[in-house]
Amino acid sequence: MPSPEDSLEQVIERAEVTPKDVRSAMWRHIITLQWSWNYERMQALGYMWSMLPIIKKVYPNKDDMIGAMKRHLTFYNTNPQIGSPPIFGATVALESQKMGDAVDSLKIGLMGPFAGIGDTIQGVLVRPMVAVFAAALALAGSWAGPAMMFVLGLIWCALMVPLFYLGYRRGVGLVDEVAGEGVLSKVTEWATIFGMMVVGGFVPSIMSGLTTPLQFHKTVEVAGKATTKTIALQDTLNQILPSLFPVLVVGLAFWMIHKLKLSPIWVLLSLVALAFITGSIGLF
Amino acid sequence: MMASYSIWIALVLGILAYLGIVLNLGPGLWLQEALVVGVITGLIVGNVHLGLTIGATLTLMSLGMWTYGGATMPDFMTGAILGTAVGALGGGETAGLAVAIPASILMTQLDVLGRAVTTVFIHAADKYTERGDIRGVTLMHLLGQLPWGLTRAIPVFIAVWLGAGPIQHIINALPHWFMHGMQVTGTMLPALGFALLLNQMPVKKHWAFLVIGYVLYAYLKLPIIGVALVALAGAALYLKLRGSEARAES
Known part of the structure; x- marks a missing residue:
């Protein structure tokens, strides 16, 4: 309940989600998403906890807040670094506009495809290629090997910020953009050919x-x-x-x-x- | 040469394992990579070269591996820490791999345990949510890291503190044929990583590129960066030609 001294503007302002709340939600998501990962609902608790700064602002009524919290405690799991930031960004935008009802279907609809895209980019296209170069350098006694792997980790992390804002700005429109184009299949094919040739050279080199x-x-x-x-x-x-x-x-x-x-x-x-x-x- | 490690080294390596996995649960794979954690362990125990070698061998084994959808894979991070720590006591690379490889595989059991125990925290969080207790929910989420971190930190701490010396004794007593077998294993194991990687690639469709890469290195003795540049050009050319072919057909 607003106290009598509060002016009308202050009451409205209190319900508004500020850029600071959005940033706070984003950092919670980046740093802790999987801290409570478990077999039952996987990333659910981390997702809900990251959303709290928004939920607290949007639902000043306690029962509404509990309802929103419960909604986010359902099963959720996707690629945490490439897949989840845009999904989380889009749902932050929806929750901020009190459009919580649309959140569930968006999460369920996107987490599968985004897990596939994210795991493919990280686990198939990029990491093996960087890792094989890094390992070759390390076997030659060079510091550059571990440094490469460390920097790759930092790059994934740095990408989480723009990916979050991409989802935040595009909101639901994100679905169509991912479904269309076919940019990913082109990049995949290019990386596959590159990868095959490099692996062909690395087999005799690394196992010499x-x-x-x-x-x-x-x-x-x-x-x-x-x-x-x-x-x-x-x-x-x-x-x-x-x-x-x-x-x-x-x-x-x-x-x-x-x-x-x-x-x-x-x-x-x-x-x-x-x-x-x-x-x-x-x-x- | 030391015979064993002090409790402090064990503690530092345990914390390293803890940070490695918990960072991976959030902002990602900076520490958890076997190469990174191997070289840090090497710095701590005073044998950077060994850390590089063990980390590189484990990295090559893991080329095609990824925790798809939260699946468990061998814990090469813990393997790299333990292998480097034990090998640095005098056994070197062979002894290090003899420890690192079984440790990486056995740690999958503890990974499953950590993921299962965390279920307790989300059940407690359900109860706090029911009451609208935000502090309780926050606590449950943040403490969820404990099962994850401790399943790595405790085995590393105990193994390095109490185990490294005895393990080193056992390795010293092992016959020559065993150590030679481990040495051959080390040179052979990158094959696993390559095979897993190739398994995800359309080998039947694009085998020609594999052969070109092999010929460039093995016969023409091109340095690997040269092979990569040819691969870059080859991929660009292939896609361009195929693009114009598709346009001609339509």
């Missing part, structure tokens, strides 16, 4: 340690004298198919995942077993 020490002794006659010549198997292989072993092992692992549908853990254990066997018979 996988060479065989096996040697053969051959008796040859040089100018009528019998001499024993030592031939290293790896040297012979290098002239035919350099990096044969890395290619074979990657091919084997790919076959186990792609054709046999084995889980990564089983492929890992198989590779460890293969390493011990080939190591003990002297192949490696």
